[in-house]
Amino acid sequence: MSDKEKRIAIIGAGLGGLTLARVLQQAGFDPVIYERESSRTYRSQGGTLDLATDSGQKALQVAGLLEEFQSICRYEGQAMKLTDKTGKLLFGSAAEEGPGEDDRPEIDRTLLRNMLLDSLHPSSVRWGYKLLQALRLENGQHDLQFENGQIETVDLVVAADGAFSKIRPLLSNADAEYSGVSMIELNVLDAATQFPDLFAFNGTGSMFALDDHKAIVAQVNGDGRIRVYLGFEVDRDWIDVNGIPYENLEKAKCEMLKFFEDWDEDLKNYIRYANGEVFPRRIYMLPVPHKWESKSGVTLIGDAAHLMSPFAGAGANLAMLDAAELGLSIINNDDLFQAIKEYELKMFEYAGDTAITTKRFMKLFFSDNAAETFGEMMSSNFAEV
Ligand SMILES: Cc1cc2nc3c(=O)[nH]c(=O)nc-3n(C[C@H](O)[C@H](O)[C@H](O)COP(=O)(O)OP(=O)(O)OC[C@H]3O[C@@H](n4cnc5c(N)ncnc54)[C@H](O)[C@@H]3O)c2cc1C
Missing domain, CATH: 3.30.9.30 (D-Amino Acid Oxidase; Chain A, domain 2)
Incomplete structure (x- = not known):
């Protein structure tokens, strides 16, 4: 069986899972996404996200969707101001009008998710498939058991099922x-x-x-x-x-x-x-850092791998970067296990660094003199976080 014929299951149609499916489909793979919700409009998707050039935007480039993103994102959304409780301005940055170096334009999550969904083959997502558990078989495959009674046997299962992943326990004892x-x-x-x-x-x-x-x-x-x-x-x-x-x-x-x-x-x-x-x-x-020993046939991306607080605006960006890195690793390796190992090694490094930064940001936001300290940091352009 060639790698392209191997059965790849992605659990979760969030930004990570959808980006991975798109990257793999572009290269001729045929992954299936299993999503617990019944449709793309089942619930509101939440707020606006800023995508960084070295993570979210980089992933969209790999997925062949960067230009489409640039045509619908909001550059003016990058304007930012910071005050203390008296309303005193401690930092302000003006709105940008178009693409620039190291920019972080904003996009509503629903719009971004729809762009990714619309880029996939129509049958790629199985809606109404809530994973209950994944069982490892002796031959390294996994049986996926869904709440609707379906069981699927796959060669690789990728957990893109978020904060409370049902797959994570196969690799790690850590809990959110x-x-x-x-x-x-x-x-x-x-x-x-x-x-x-x-x-x-x-x-x-x-x-x-x-x-x-x-x-x-x-x-x-x-x-x-x-x-x-x-x-x-x-x-x-x-x-x-x-x-x-x-x-x-x-x-x-x-x-x-x-x-x-x-x-x-x-x-x-x-x-x-x-x-x-x-x-x-x-x-x-999740604990910082969060690592595990690689196993064949299973891996984690996005919040399932490195759930962190939103205080550095990194989670969605990283979920998409993981998807691009794992996708490229699968495309460029003949062996799926080797692909997982290479992806995980790389991801542990960049996600570990970001998790440390995010934890520091969270502490800073709720510290004494938070606004002044954050303002000084912003003014020095994130020099020392
Ligand atoms: C208030 C808030 C603000 C945020 N702001 C930002 C920001 O500005 N920038 C940023 O980069 N990040 C931000 N984040 C973080 C970001 O939302 C997450 O890191 C990102 O959504 C993770 O993507 P994901 O694909 O890993 O998981 P999710 O987006 O959580 O997607 C998981 C998917 O899996 C499905 N699923 C779950 N369990 C199962 C199951 N058992 N079976 C089948 N499907 C399942 C879910 O329904 C969902 O569709 C914010 C988070 C919060 C809470």
Whole structure:
């Protein structure tokens, strides 16, 4: 059997799984993606992502999709400002108008996912296939058992199934653990029209306000909303016991404002003006670094391999880079096991470095004098993170 005929299963149609399928299909392989959700519109995909030249954009280049991305991404979304709780500006960078060196243009996750989905052969994704477990067979193949009763036997299973991967236990004893940070997501819909004062304060990109071991992070999305994340350094059960009635927007806003009582009025407007859904989120991470001994027939990419907090904007970028690296390694190696080993060796290095940086960023965001320290760091252009 040639490698191209070998059965490759990718678990999860997130950004990692889809990028890998696209890279392999371009080279004549025929991987199948198994996704637990019933369709691409089953749930909203969340906020905006900035793709870096050396990771997310590099992966799109390998996938032959960089030009399409460049035609739909938002360069103006790179504008950024940073304040403390008084609203004092500690760093600001202007909007970019087009591609530049080391740029990080923004794109809504739904748009990016749809671009990847539309680039695949129509039958590539099996929707409604929730993996229950993967069993290793004596010959090195794996039996995949799905909730819908189907069983598939494959030569290689790639876990792209995110934070709570069902495949990870085949390779590692590590679990995703609570990071010590929880966030409440708010949405200010139709912000430019309905709340021009807030939109003017925010600018066309991201706004970070850091103080008192708390954060307000706000990002303009492509659909005109400002998505807002309130960040708190708190115990794991805080989300359940903080007294915020998430399903009752007006009452929830009153409760949330209490946590920011002495913050600047412009900053409090991110809460006052919220007019969309509220989502509480615990932030999880894998141990840093996270490595395992390679085994034939199975590997991990993206959050399944190196789940990290969102504070360096790296997770989606890395998931896509992993996909490109693994895809190229499979294409360039006659032996699938050799391909896995080469990919994992490379990935452990770059993902390990990024996980360390991300952990430092998270600590910094919730440290004393966070805004000043972050501002100095930004001003020196990330020289010493
Ligand atoms: C609030 C927040 C903001 C973020 N912001 C950024 C950012 O700005 N930039 C950035 O780079 N990253 C960001 N991230 C991180 C980023 O979202 C993730 O790192 C990225 O989505 C990981 O991609 P993935 O393909 O590995 O997994 P996912 O995107 O989690 O995809 C996993 C897929 O697998 C499916 N699946 C799960 N279990 C099963 C199963 N048992 N069977 C079948 N299918 C299954 C899921 O339904 C899903 O479709 C953020 C994360 C959060 C929480």
